[in-house]
Amino acid sequence: MLRVSDLHVYRGRTYVLKGIDLEVGHGEIVALIGANGAGKTTTLRTVSGLLRPKSGSIAYRPRPEAEPLELAGMPAERIVRLGISHCPEGRGIFASLSVKENLMLGAYTREDPQGVEQDFQRVCHLFPILGQRLEQRAGSLSGGEQEMLAVARALMSRPRLLILDEPSLGLAPLLVERLFETLRDINREGVTILLVEQNAVMALELASRAYVMETGRISLAGPSRELMEDEAVKQAYLGGL
Amino acid sequence: MGAGYIAQQIVNGLILGSMYALVAIGFSMIYGIIRLINFAHGDIVMIGAFATLGLMAIPGVPFPLVAVMVLGVGGLVGVLIERGAFRPMRGAPQVTGFIASLAVSIILQNLGILILSAQPRNFSFPAYLQVMINLGPVSFRLVDLMIMVTALVLMLVLMAVVYRTKLGVAMRATAEDLDVARLMGIDINRTIMVTFAIGSALAGIAGLMWGGKFGQIDPLLGFVPGLKAFVAAVIGGVGSIAGAMVGGFVLGLAEVLFVGLLPPIYSAYRDAFVFSTLIVILLILPNGLFGRSSEERA
Numbered sequence: 342m343l344r345v346s347d348l349h350v351y352r353g354r355t356y357v358l359k360g361i362d363l364e365v366g367h368g369e370i371v372a373l374i375g376a377n378g379a380g381k382t383t384t385l386r387t388v389s390g391l392l393r394p395k396s397g398s399i400a401y402r403p404r405p406e407a408e409p410l411e412l413a414g415m416p417a418e419r420i421v422r423l424g425i426s427h428c429p430e431g432r433g434i435f436a437s438l439s440v441k442e443n444l445m446l447g448a449y450t451r452e453d454p455q456g457v458e459q460d461f462q463r464v465c466h467l468f469p470i471l472g473q474r475l476e477q478r479a480g481s482l483s484g485g486e487q488e489m490l491a492v493a494r495a496l497m498s499r500p501r502l503l504i505l506d507e508p509s510l511g512l513a514p515l516l517v518e519r520l521f522e523t524l525r526d527i528n529r530e531g532v533t534i535l536l537v538e539q540n541a542v543m544a545l546e547l548a549s550r551a552y553v554m555e556t557g558r559i560s561l562a563g564p565s566r567e568l569m570e571d572e573a574v575k576q577a578y579l580g581g582l
Numbered sequence: 583m584g585a586g587y588i589a590q591q592i593v594n595g596l597i598l599g600s601m602y603a604l605v606a607i608g609f610s611m612i613y614g615i616i617r618l619i620n621f622a623h624g625d626i627v628m629i630g631a632f633a634t635l636g637l638m639a640i641p642g643v644p645f646p647l648v649a650v651m652v653l654g655v656g657g658l659v660g661v662l663i664e665r666g667a668f669r670p671m672r673g674a675p676q677v678t679g680f681i682a683s684l685a686v687s688i689i690l691q692n693l694g695i696l697i698l699s700a701q702p703r704n705f706s707f708p709a710y711l712q713v714m715i716n717l718g719p720v721s722f723r724l725v726d727l728m729i730m731v732t733a734l735v736l737m738l739v740l741m742a743v744v745y746r747t748k749l750g751v752a753m754r755a756t757a758e759d760l761d762v763a764r765l766m767g768i769d770i771n772r773t774i775m776v777t778f779a780i781g782s783a784l785a786g787i788a789g790l791m792w793g794g795k796f797g798q799i800d801p802l803l804g805f806v807p808g809l810k811a812f813v814a815a816v817i818g819g820v821g822s823i824a825g826a827m828v829g830g831f832v833l834g835l836a837e838v839l840f841v842g843l844l845p846p847i848y849s850a851y852r853d854a855f856v857f858s859t860l861i862v863i864l865l866i867l868p869n870g871l872f873g874r875s876s877e878e879r880a
Contacts, residue, residue, distance in 0.1 A: 391761055421767035433762035435755050442751050449752065450767035498767070 624808015656786015
């Protein structure tokens with residue numbers, strides 16, 4: 342679905358991504374793990390068009406049989422329309438807008454009011470707490486509720502590929518469990534997920550495959566089960582479990 | 583000093599305040615969406631005033647049409663300034679935009695002097711607008727009534743757009759976070775352009791009112807409304823539309839009442855008074871009346 346090849350990205354004058362290759366297949370959950378500053382967020386922001394790569398390619402096939410589209414250099418507001426929804430780091434909800442306005446912004450690009458209404462009902466069902474607080478200012482929600490809102494809003498665009506940046510950040514363990522359960526359900530309904538996580542244990546349990554990033558490069562890649570057994574990964578990211 | 587006199591002063595204050603409010607709204611919207619302190623905003627008031635003068639000189643154009651066209655001229659000038667001066671600065675430190683806006687302001691003023699000469703020009707509305715209306719002890723011209731009604735209608739329309747339409751949601755989202763707004767699929771360049779167009783259209787029509795109220799215009803007239811709008815926006819809490827409206831009226835009322843109620847020897851201090859009010863309000867409410875603290879906005 343997504344094939345990133347030899348991606349080089351600068352942020353200002355800093356050389357952040359030094360040739361990234363990664364792939365996400367249709368229907369997969371793929372995790373990207375690694376230390377702070379390794380370039381995980383930069384990778385996601387480049388895929389969704391917030392950053393322009395210096396060189397390299399990001400080929401995207403909305404459907405398995407479709408011709409690949411080149412995303413590198415395409416602006417973010419066009420990439421959303423192709424079915425890629427990016428739920429940014431730090432949640433990125435609009436605090437001064439109501440919960441409902443936030444959700445409806447998720448469907449900003451859509452032209453099918455009936456489908457939007459259906460998806461609205463669906464996310465309210467998926468996250469009942471949001472359904473009860475539609476008129477409330479999003480900034481008044483708790484951290485966990487804000488994360489739910491960010492995920493729900495990302496779903497409102499009815500994405501084919503959902504990109505999540507640190508969804509568990511700052512959430513209580515119980516909420517993380519519930520959130521990941523929901524992500525699994527969303528994936529079962531056919532949404533492909535590319536996920537960046539600090540919480541490597543949870544990420545590897547959820548994802549079928551994972552990439553480990555180190556200072557702007559992919560240092561390891563493989564099925565999650567294999568990575569969980571890898572001594573270096575255990576030492577560095579799984580707290581020596 | 584009777585109740586009638588005070589009532590008259592309040593009416594005068596509301597008329598002045600409605601003009602301040604119109605200019606302050608645009609100032610505040612532009613700050614809200616790209617954190618730009620736009621010192622050229624007042625000069626759009628000047629352009630609106632001269633556009634009115636020019637359009638009224640064309641025979642056969644009915645006055646309401648002139649007003650609509652002035653809205654258009656203001657909006658167009660705002661869009662051009664945004665395209666030419668501010669978009670290239672996007673992403674630069676805040677102070678860069680501020681200096682760019684000062685430059686734009688100076689360029690507009692000097693272009694005005696060059697093209698129109700610095701000589702003040704008389705400005706008068708059609709005779710039917712000059713009719714005096716007497717309501718008990720209070721009297722005002724029809725044009726004053728028109729200023730207030732037009733200002734209020736425009737503010738209501740604006741609030742409806744900002745709080746009830748998809749465009750308004752996109753504007754508020756863009757104001758809060760440019761990157762996340764783009765991730766929603768919002769074309770932020772277009773949204774910013776529309777914000778400039780709306781804010782500048784309001785400043786343009788305020789220029790029409792300014793001319794009608796004071797009867798004389800010159801290329802430097804934008805300085806005072808620009809500064810007062812800045813003060814009004816800060817009193818209300820920069821970035822808040824409702825705040826700018828209330829701030830404009832508070833400022834207009836305070837200014838007129840200061841001049842009207844204190845002995846005449848103090849009236850030369852009206853601007854000193856305005857800025858003292860600003861300092862006092864900011865000491866008590868650092869974020870203005872309706873402003874949110876920066877922590878909350880983050």
